[in-house]
Amino acid sequence: MAEQDVFEKVVEIIKPYSKDKEALASVALETSFLKDLKINSARLVDVVLAFEDTFDIEVADEDADAVETVGDAVRLIQSKLA
Amino acid sequence: MAAQVAAPPFNSSEAGVRHRRALDVQCTVGRLTAPVCVPIATLIMRFGFRWRIRDVATSRALYERLLAEDPRPLLIAANHLTMTDSALIGWALGSTWSHVVNYRGLPWNVPEQSRVESSWVWRVLAYLMKCAPVSRGGERQQIARVLDGLRHLMRRGEAVLMFPEGGRSRSGRIDRQSVAHGVGRLIKELGDCRVLCVYLRGDQQHNWSHVPAVADTFSVATRLVEPRTDLRGMRASRDLASQLLDHLVEMEQAYLEGR
Secondary structure (H helix, E strand, O other): OOHHHHHHHHHHHHHHHOOOHHHHHOOOOOOEOOOOOOOOHHHHHHHHHHHHHHHOOOOOHHHHHOOOEHHHHHHHHHHHHO | OOOOOOOOOOOOOHHHHHHHHHHHHHHHHHHHHHHHHHHHHHHHHHHHOOOEEOOHHHHHHHHHHHHHHOOOOEEEEEOOOOOOHHHHHHHHHOOHHHHHHOHHHOOEEOOEHHHHOOOHHHHHHHHHOOEOOEOOOOOHHHHHHHHHHHHHHHHOOOOEEEOOOOOOOOOOOOOOOOOOHHHHHHHHHHOOOEEEEEEEEEOOOOOOOOOOOOOOEEEEEEEEEOOOOOOOHHHHHHHHHHHHHHHHHHHHHHHHHHO
């Protein structure tokens, strides 16, 4: 799946979880889940589980530890789909 | 059927090794200062706050047996109403003497990092009283490092106390929706972890607070469980933490019905 397609799906998934609507409006690959979108680690678990459901992948805790930005999430998902 | 989950290797990075060594040093320092620190903490609870715990001999006998008879890692999972829960639970599970002599039985606890760092007094107390602070809701890598350290401690025979709700319950009852993922992840990564669920509540505790009321009397209930899951990945961690909450909810219900 192309990076842009994954990115767009990721953004749709994270929308309900982000408390910072301004950051969400300007979301990019470099956008940090914690610092920009204010999605803490507890909510990030829900987000990653939503990635699993949407993309039909399995994400280990160790893989999720490396997900700090939207770009990290996109790359992780693409690696699981490959 | 329970899935056999392979434990991941300890964080072999230099930072991971340093962190585990630092915990070993902290444990040693704590052990040396325990003959002073533990009695002081007990005196404050017993005579300062005038707290009492009912039938404490039963919970202590069970805990002593769990430590002595089975070398597998032991996690204590409890309900969370006040900032002094860790101290009270430690007191409920062991006498001053037993914690000084069998120091590994005094459970490590995992307080909020920002609270520990709020003053040098808290930092010193946290260091001496077996605290491994974590930034709740913070970066996953920091949390993973703390969990790696806890795993190391538990493999060394140290007990660890965690709250499956994450933070103090704001309703005064176990919050089934507030699942601390890290607790489940720790159980999953250990693979053979026993969990002693502890429900502790004071007669005057109707809701959460900073500290319990002076002269309160506490009831303590315990239940030994070995949570297992057939799920994988992060769902497994969540499932394991949820199972602990289910047990605590049952214990809370039994407490409330018996009151």
